[in-house]
Amino acid sequence: MSARAIQRINAEHKAMASNTSVYSVGIDDAFKWHATIYGPQGTPYAGGIFRINIEFPEDYPFKPPKYTFGTRIYHPNINSNGSICLDILKDKWTPSLTVEKALLSISALLAAPNPDDPLVPEIGEQFKNDRFKFDQTARKWTEQYA
Template identity: 50%
Template sequence: MLNPTDGCHVEFVEDDITHWHCIILGPSNSPYEGGHFKLDILFPDNYPYVPPHVQFTTQIYHCNITSGGHICLDILSNNWSPILTADKVLLSIMSLLADPNPDDPMEIVVANMYKRDREQHDRVAREWTTLYAMP
């Protein structure tokens, strides 16, 4: 068990240091507050030269995260750098929860709602948090 950053809990899967299960706490003052969001993290053989594969296994209503858990985050793809650490990746994901980027969405309907009716968006996101992410 390791805890690389505040708001995260990480465990190795079957003592495999290249496969982690992580729980990220929903950020305060966000519609995800109080939620415990599970992630699956796989570090490839050529890490740190390529990014880890990170995927949400908890359903989340977020414009930058697909219903299948895939994350639209530049440091997990074209802006990856070997100097980035797992800690930085987790911090970036927590930041994405606190501050979505509706201008680069993976879920267009969610992004449109975020832009057009933020109150409704936050209400739905809180409902999903209650349904899927409460401990």
């Protein structure tokens, strides 16, 4: 294990621990976290509590952590395995980003899906072509799973 990675992970955990109104973090071990984000108001996800699994690589913060949804969600940029299509979690990651910033970006993705770069093309098409049905299904899944 990289001592530098553990030091950074611990510092981020300590900094975030006081902000429980946005998310809570529990640690199974230094490189695996479980966070929760709340569905943004004014979206079909409002009222939902979504679990995010975070796995840090040994060379964090130079490589991004792997973020996956542990809660089922109906979203064009999140697939059934919980994988998230968001550039800062992949090729746009920089060491100046933090877990807190990434979670805020994921929350923003819930509020503003990107149907033009979908991970689930069918849901992206529905978002663009039948927004009412998309919202209805996303709200139903939120009530059922989150």
